[in-house]
Amino acid sequence: MWINEKLRRVPSAINDSANRRTFLRQTAKGSVAVACGASLRSQLLMAARQEGGHPLAPVPSHFPAGAQNLIIVNLTGGLSHIDSFDYKPRLQADHGKTLDWRGRPFFVNASPFKFSPRGENNLMVSELFPHLGNIVDDLAIIRSMYNDHISHGQATLSMHCGLTTIPMPSLGSWISYGLGTQNLDLPPFVVLAAKLPYMGNQVWDSSFLPAYHTGTRLIPGNDPVPYLKSPIESVSLRALEQAMLQKMNQRHLKDSQLDPQLRARMSTFATAAGMMKLAPQVLDVHSETRETLADFGIGSGDNQSIAWQLLAARRLVENGVRVVEVVHTGSGANWDSHGDMQHHRQRANDLDRPLAALILDLKKRGLLEETLVVICTEFGRAPAGTKNEKGRNHHNSAFTCMLAGGGVRAGAIYGKSDEYGNLVAENMVHVHDLHATILHLMGLDHERLTYRFGGRDFRLTDVHGQVVKQILT
């Protein structure tokens, strides 16, 4: 719990928070109006550093890294690799055949979707993702992912927290702990989730890491941030209240000048005020240009669609939020197409265009270099099942995840599944390896990012994990 200790050490630094905060708020406000470039980011960084003892103050990374922020797009339920980015001619050719696999019949089910060559490398992409197909050269695609468990709950848990078994700190919490935040007026780790994913909020919980690092769930719609809106809507009344509270707390502090925890508590109200002002501006995507809104496919008044969430994600990282996870769509009505693979179509229709727009938009603004985008799912879908089955079952022994942005080698294709997409054929990438790679891209060494709890040092990657160097620039 060295963070508390840090607080103790610099009680005086917090005194200056008012000035710093004014500055931060001004700059942050500016960032809402104009695109937030690298220079503003470094200003924010400096300003936050002045806060010194704040538990979320930026911490230097282990080594210089391209990516400062992370956007995770989590396709819940299991995106079919063989119907999206892992084209299998043999699977198509052998449709309806029965193969023997370790003594059991194996009914091959071809993909019902058309594939066509996209990008410079003529990568086969299915018709589900025409827009992502357009930007396929910006992606690094890992086609040899595997996960330890075949059930949604466990697989989702490990995708977020490393272990399939017990809830551990989330990837986002680890990064928040490792790097701190760049804007104290917003939470360091935000999750956009209209519906809860599998395993509920355990997947963004800080677990034994300090609670600052817990993901803050925003629920797309009219009231996204919990308790952000004051029932006292008059700004002047709120100012009066703030001043009176300050007066009460100052008096209480009189005999306790040396006690940093009281000052820290007082400063949270200033941060809260900053958040109340800033968060609605950041989440108001309609202040974007008509072109941007059109690129994402955001209609007038839309404040909750996946397109809205992805644009909101960009605005959040642009304003200093370290990690944003977008949950598409939750534990129901998602990518879990058991009954019919055509159900993938609706999901893809919703996601494809804005997700491609997000990456293009980040690129256009020069933000892609410092933002890592991870598109992942807890597992793939089975190439075989019962005869002529329309849907597909869970499949954790081979699936596909994609990365783009800071430090990622655009256009890289890594790993290979076998000719049916059944098992990994080359260069296996375990979830721990993916995590190690994500941390690496964020400038963190997964073996050094540890936290002592219950008598031992814990890591996101437990005692495993290897950085997939082949997809790095």
Next chain:
Amino acid sequence: MLPARKIKKQLLFFMTLLIVYADNLAVADPSNDDVEFFEARIRPLLVRRCLGCHGGEKTQGGLRVDSRQALMEGGESGPAMMPGQPDASLLMKAVRYQDAALQMPPEGTLPSEEIDLLEQWIHRGASWGVKTDPSAVSLDANHWSFLPLAAVESPADPSGWGTNPVDGFIRRRLDQQGLSPVPLASPQTLMRRVYFDLVGLPPAWHEVEAFVENYSWETYRQLIDRLLESPQYGERWGRHWLDLARYADTQGGSVDCPIPQAHLYRDYVIDSFSADKPYDEFIREQIAGDLMDSEGPPEKVRERLIATGYIGLSLRNGIFKHYHPELIIEDTIDTIGRSILGMTIRCARCHDHKIEPITTVDYYRLYGIFSSSRYPFSGSELPQFSAGESVPYVHPEDWAQVPLQQRQAIEELRLRIKQEVSQHPAQQELREKKARLAGDFARYREIRSQGEFDAGLRTSIDDQDVRIREVIAKLDSSSRGLWNELKKMELQAGVTRLYAMRDENPHDEYVQVGGDPFDVGTLVPRGIPERLSKGTQLRIPDGQSGRLELAEWLTSPDNPLTPRVAVNYVWQFHFGQGIVATADDFGLGGALPTHPELLDWLANDFVAHGWSIKHLHRRIMLSSTYRLSSLLDARSVEIDPANRWHWRCERRRLDAESIRDGMMQIAGTLNRSRPGGHPFPAEESWQFSQHGPFKAIYESPYRSVYLMTQRIQRHPFLALFDGPDTNRTTAQRKVSSKALQALYLQNSSFVHAQAHALAEKLVQSTSDSEERIQQAIQRAWSRAPTEKEIQDSLQYLKQFAAQWKQDTVDLAGGLQTELMLEYKFDGSAQDSSGRQRHGLLHGDPTFVPGKSGQAISFDGEGDYVDSGTTMNDLGNAFVVECWVRPGPEQAHYADIFGNHLGGGRGFVLQQNGNATNQFRGSMGVGGDNWVLSEPVPLQVNMWQKIAFVRTPRSLQLFLNGKKQVEVLSTAVIEPSPFTFHVGLGISAVERSFYGDIDDLRVYRGIPEEYRLEANPQQVELVSWSSYARLLLTANEFLYVD
């Protein structure tokens, strides 16, 4: 180990010996204090922080820190340490992070306290202890916490400061550290501290007054006795244990099914604390209550069955019944280890413990005990009900009262369920699948025993395990109807189902290599870790699991850990930090005790007084140490910033429960009775799955210990204020200061409701403002206000009221109102506002005698008036009013007036789509989003005046001059492309209004009669509510001195 490595290690050993020798020469006569300082403070620090990289075989940067000499010689960067010169020592530069190129440890700075310790140590000449290799600590066979409790006497305290034996130990350490205690706390401060500490609630003011007035040793003692006897004590201290027992009302896993009986365990814990049940008995009951039934009256049987919920509540996994038993048991062992023994044992599931003397063999000794026990089960996805996996209980006397026929019916049904399941066709499938798995498993073991591995076979075994579970679920589900029937019959006969443990199929277990249940090693007899057993293993009778023997060993004199750990937890909950800072880790990896003699003295005293927790409370609370004030002393802060030596009382933030309960108590909204179970949906209706897991948050007027807590989602309030982790033992709550907490305190409806309730109390109690302030501060902060505070408060209330009135005027669009349209309907739809917005009649409306002059009459079949203008110029403060006399029924969504056309644009007063003649207001805020009011019922065939009132802060409907409904919203109405109509629904014919309308007026701004917010009573209540809320969110409420 490779021979080369062995040689290297031996060489190191010789070198080490040399260094011992050299060291003894180098350090001239280190004082005992310095050696003790090194042993107690520096050695553990070096082991924990540095040795991983700079010791043994790994020497990063060529530097070793395992001897004084090695540190002085240093590594690649030069000498690391110069005795007596901390500022010149590289070590200090590195740990202070002064140089960007040399920062140690690399993962983050050390706690300032430890940096200070290192500095102090070097400054004092960097004495080394007796043993040269600090890692020798971890090889120490005589680790302090494994040794028997030492018989120690409390040191004399010649200063006369102390009031009981505890103080002697504390004072001695303070003196040694050159610290002196701050003065004792005032009776007022002490009162609030004792209340929150023992019952988790603030004291009533009259109690504070009486206590302060008659403050004496005797009244203090009486106060403690009184609170220990109050029912709120059990609720407060039971909660501490529930933290350790990772209590939740659901099972965990992907489905997180409710455990309807979990609250019985919660209440058992609370009652045990209230009754001061001997702690050893408390532990035994929880581990093996079901096996203790020969020991007491039949009432005890039920209680002890419930007690085993401690084990039963182990975290579940996935979607099947008892899925991954190895993980369920891992949670059991981890919980017992950390909450009772203060040992981290779980690591040894996959490999010998890296730090503690616990091997995998030790782990599977314990494991066998629990795999010989049957865990209860409340439901999952497969199957979606408890399938009888709970223990039926009925008091024998009650059972005897049940008519024989009823008893027989129950027995018969139980038998029938068994038969139906055993004769189910799927049994054959199950047998085949099990046989195949057994064959494959045997083959796999054979392959493994030859050191080979078959990945395909291994995957197939996992897969078969799942398939078998699917068949079991099919069998279970086939009996669901019968189980429901049985449950009903049992309930009628007074049989309850308990979430309790039973013994089942006692057997020893194989070591699971690498934690893989299908990769088995040697068979090990059930028992306890060898190192803790001191050579005497459990003697487990045939046919028993060994839980009873384990329970007995845990609380036997042979095991010094249990009392030490218990005493330390109690100390920690009183002071915020334990004598051992790592309360759940007394092992080699844990912290050393600051006051080892005190710990042993307390543990001995505790056991000698019948393991009485209440006795322990008195011991601690009647000390001077407990009664110290929280004053900070600059000099002492320098020496001991973390207050490890207890020179003051730590100021502490209230925990989540105390914040919520305290606010409700102060506001008078707390129901202090016990609520029983939770309003879960009936088990018969459960269809929870991983896609639709159980998720609920239940509002509750009761104390927070009774809130329903889940595992898949944390209770939002408890999570926000650092509540316990329901998935594992929480040994010590973290305390965070987050902006989200401030948002909650300022904006949540909960805090506003408490403040409002308090304000109502204040306003009702007296009309005198000063007296109200007195009461408010007394209630919220348990003290009287100063004169200055009263004046400041008065001024605040005045300012707030004035600002509120001003805002009301501002929000109403100023004092100006403008008539934008007026239809008197005296024979036509002429606009008499002067704006020429004359209405065009559609259909065949007629004019009839009205409220004043004539009114327009619609037949409900397509009659309406079109104003020809969108009325998008009304701003966000306007009123539309009219007289209306509705016909006997209305079409769904018939409009009285409005300018909407769907799509989240415009506003409308329309029938609510449900019961006839109920009308609601709505306004479109874009993207097909609507702000809707509650409906207002209109009287048939009577004239009534209805008004749609839009202020920037709300949407209200007035009926005959009185506000009926209000919905708060600051959203902006999306302009409509549609014109303002009277009597027209969205598609003319089906949705038109039936009835008469007269004198319709539209105002921009709010006319006087609709400005209700400014009425004096409301202003008063709002102002006091604001003031009350500030008191409840101020630091003086949130912190206890």
